[in-house]
Amino acid sequence: VRSYAVVGLGAVGGLYGGRLAAAGFPVHFLVRRDAEAIRAGGLHVRSVDGDRTVADVSVTDDPTAIPPVDVVLVATKTTSWESVAPVLGTLAGPGTVVVMLQNGLGVEERAAAAAPGATVLGGLCFVCARLEAPGRIDHVDYGTVNLAEHRADGAPAGVTDAVAAVAEDLTASGSAVVTNPDLVTARWKKLVWNIPYNGLSVVVGAGTDELMADPDARALVEVLMREVQAGASADGRTIDDAFVEQMLVDTERMTPYATSMRLDFDGGRPLEIDAIYRAPLARARAAGIAMPATEALARQLAFLDRRARA
């Protein structure tokens, strides 16, 4: 039985880590605050796919109090990376598998730098969930984790033993998993959704349903998706037109969805602009590709984020 550390007990860490703990895996949560309250009250996952309660939850705010583990799930926001990087150095050593349950591009690169010798995976969460209170997660829709292994040279790693092992555990604990031979393609494909909907949901304050029902908003969503497709292409990854069209159709049929960025904005938290926008923009620019509508959206978000925190 593999043991786990989960960095961050928000919606994502609580959902996937909570299921692992409830399934009997040794799971240790690292939080920045509320450790005592969560220990006293337990971890409660209310989920469309079945509720879980972990009464005897192992949770601490001290990374050195966590025993050596096989797998570290990083489930913090990308915006708190500065405080997470040293923690990763403590929790992960050679042989540890680190799974980045984060949004955006480039998150595995920095994890690899922070945990030398570790095997780094990306875990892309397609999930609608939120933290209601410390230790209380509400999972309302979706939930698949797309797993793929990072390679330093950026090439597809294939479905490695580490990917298969983590996929096995997540599946055993009741989470849906897709394994992917190429992390970079998976990340760009997720951006096809995140770049339009996360940003527009904040800038014009609308849900996915409103955006898809309006001809101009929908057209802008598609323009942004096409820019991401071009960015991926510049990065050596092909996303075909059918994928973009399917994403539009799927979102149209989707339950109205409050994006993670909208939840962050409404909650007064910093926005993940670096990971979701600036990193892909920089990657595309380095390859000579402009993403002008994406860049405009990123700058609007940066303005709103800065003003909200001023």
Next chain:
Amino acid sequence: VRSYAVVGLGAVGGLYGGRLAAAGFPVHFLVRRDAEAIRAGGLHVRSVDGDRTVADVSVTDDPTAIPPVDVVLVATKTTSWESVAPVLGTLAGPGTVVVMLQNGLGVEERAAAAAPGATVLGGLCFVCARLEAPGRIDHVDYGTVNLAEHRADGAPAGVTDAVAAVAEDLTASGSAVVTNPDLVTARWKKLVWNIPYNGLSVVVGAGTDELMADPDARALVEVLMREVQAGASADGRTIDDAFVEQMLVDTERMTPYATSMRLDFDGGRPLEIDAIYRAPLARARAAGIAMPATEALARQLAFLDRRARA
């Protein structure tokens, strides 16, 4: 002494028409509503450049009640064009001078179509003023009118007799006037300001001062200005870099300014997206030039406008 009809008694019609009336020109105002209240209460212009009161104001909601005039000032929003076009057919005939005190591109073309045989001028107002109540105008800053004559072939008309005549009257009544030999250049130059600031002031809900103080918002403003510059170039008009840079510097030094589009949005009025965005986008596109950040902004505005009126 030339006689005037003024279509629309908002901030612009009230300011320039009110000054003409106060200076002794025969001026007849056409309004859609509040004619009686304005007739009873008079026209009051409070202005940084001196107040004016017209106690005995000629105002009606019936275009056929207005006697033949030499000059028609069109001071309605571009969004109400459908109701203004037939009025123009009534008020203006061959020999009448029609001055379009409106924003955007293409407004003179449609005026020329609505008033066959009339001489059509553009009057670009650089002014910060608002309608406080029927017949009550508050003019807080700026105020120069940039006059130029429209030609059916789009070529520069030079400073024509009609331009000189209207300039003389406006100047005599206390308004600052600049005459311009080329209407199309003047219109594109105004768009260099209007396209970034009008749109962003609505979409991110910020004043010019906030936009200029934020590095991302300011960078986006400049991107949008450069796109307008490229659009003008595609339309055969050169706007040099120094103009764009001066516009940035001037706006930085400006008194914080609520754009006309922001006032419209806050007032629940339709936004001038056709004239300020779609017309220049179409003109540029027809010449093979993309304005992607401008188009993204236009689509965001269209979404917000549609939602606000739903």
